[in-house]
Amino acid sequence: MSESLWESRVRKVEPYVPGEQPQQENVIKLNTNENPFPPSPMVKKAIDEFNADNFRLYPDTNATMLAKALAKSYNVSEKQIFIGVGSDDVLSQAFLTFFNSSEEILFPDITYSFYDVWAELYGIPYRTVALKDDFTVNAEDYLCKNGGIVLANPNAPTGVLESLETVEKIVAGNSASVVIIDEAYIDFGAKSCLPLIEKYDNLLVVQTFSKSRSMAGMRIGFAIGSEKLIKYFNDVKFSINSYTMNMISVIAGTAAVNDEEYFIKTTSEIIAVREYSKKRLSELGFIFTDSMTNFIFAQHKSVPAKEIFNKLKNRGIYVRYWDKPRIDNRLRITIGTRENMDKVFDVLKEILK
């Protein structure tokens, strides 16, 4: 197609490429860090009880029912809660809201691949900071002038968890900018930095229902911070779209939050299978970081990752591989059910022999 005149006025971006969603049946899908368990049965119940006639009305702009449930669960005030359409929605709006200066924002060279996409999209200057060879953060690197900081903790795709001390050092050393801690994977045995929000009003903690609450298909993410921070954040949100959370998300999300028992049971099982998987992968000749997430970021001692990736795919097992500097010999393998993981280890044994 030839270039039209109006095209010069268009914002042009390289869009983020999400993990493949295979269309065949009977695949083992360990490539997008989805939860192997269904959501709480209370979610189904809430949807069954919902009267679809209500859809004619606009939803509650504040998603009050869900905000109240989250506030109670995390022991904060409702005014400290921001809710969005998945944590990507929350994070992209946080970039727009809080990274509004001419200073560079900082994030690691190896991390969630949306951060640079959002920075490019909104025209935010940024600089990536190299992780150490073991994929850990050097806190000192973040103690310099900046327009904001975003850190995934535990980090993706490395699985590495930074200590609360490291996080606090970075937050405390940056009172002139907002520090976003993306805790998408925090519920698999790691310790959240949420308690720090009482002390630091520049800290925004972002979490999601997509991993630990088995609700990727429902699109719910949220952030917690000081009332002041959340007020600015909601002002921007209400300037984009007054009604982002549809009625079903609000009731289903609330049901999930209220079923604490199911949440603990399923996340504990994933942690158990993860630790079991570390043992099995180790026996198969893999080395990996000590993941505190629902995935393992592994490389084999002798066989290239890309080769294993393709061989697994040919057998209907999808894991994630990136042909990118420093991580091009690694596979990110989501933790599935014990049964599925055993099948994967059987196939790996064959591939690697």
Added chain:
Amino acid sequence: MSESLWESRVRKVEPYVPGEQPQQENVIKLNTNENPFPPSPMVKKAIDEFNADNFRLYPDTNATMLAKALAKSYNVSEKQIFIGVGSDDVLSQAFLTFFNSSEEILFPDITYSFYDVWAELYGIPYRTVALKDDFTVNAEDYLCKNGGIVLANPNAPTGVLESLETVEKIVAGNSASVVIIDEAYIDFGAKSCLPLIEKYDNLLVVQTFSKSRSMAGMRIGFAIGSEKLIKYFNDVKFSINSYTMNMISVIAGTAAVNDEEYFIKTTSEIIAVREYSKKRLSELGFIFTDSMTNFIFAQHKSVPAKEIFNKLKNRGIYVRYWDKPRIDNRLRITIGTRENMDKVFDVLKEILK
């Protein structure tokens, strides 16, 4: 609260204030242009048949099922469809995508009150163009250098419909910028400008499920344009959030689109009640534009709008009033059921006597 250092880096906005959502029971709510009828019974059926276990997986990034249904219904290709979380999501992303130059964008002085909010938010220079005294557009005013144009047609809150000739004149005269026609209210008897997209690749037509499809609570909006335009648009969308449409929205939206019969029946009834309401309002001493929407923008010959607004509210009838230049003596009254409208006219008769 005292000012924190990080606050200088925050994007500060005056958020849009949506219409009041009264919490009492037994009110007649005619203030946010909601549909008085429930959505198609097929919507309820689709939700009942959905297996909530699927929520553990990410939804389809392209909302393919819904895109196919819309493409079929509007006789365009799937590649010409963009889907978002309500038309506010679609429009705000359209501003971000297509209004990316240093030239001023143009829109009427009286129109949907989100346009200037989005322009402010994204730092887009803009200039409002005064409507004529009868609230119609002068097409010549838009035939000048600009960074883009957005027109609601029929316009809100005026209810005025511009002819296809006027729209075509503006689109044809602006090949160097994108023209967005916001057709949120098009399904109540007006003629869509969709056929023009075959001729003009700079035209984006935006519609919503919130009014004519009785699904405000579900948050579905969409846009149709040339493949080239939609490609740029989706690239930005996928750079913000890969998965905006949750699984339930996709199946419920598809069910609504496929029930053409219900759609025609309910929109026809609203049109009939609107025409009946015009007659009744006229008898009560109101004057108004010849609305082609699901609301009437009326002023009384002798009683100030604000006074009527407050008196109605005291009796549990909510309509919309803006204390803004040129429209501060007008009420925007949503068309409800015939029964509700009769109650409103009874109350008005009392108030005005």
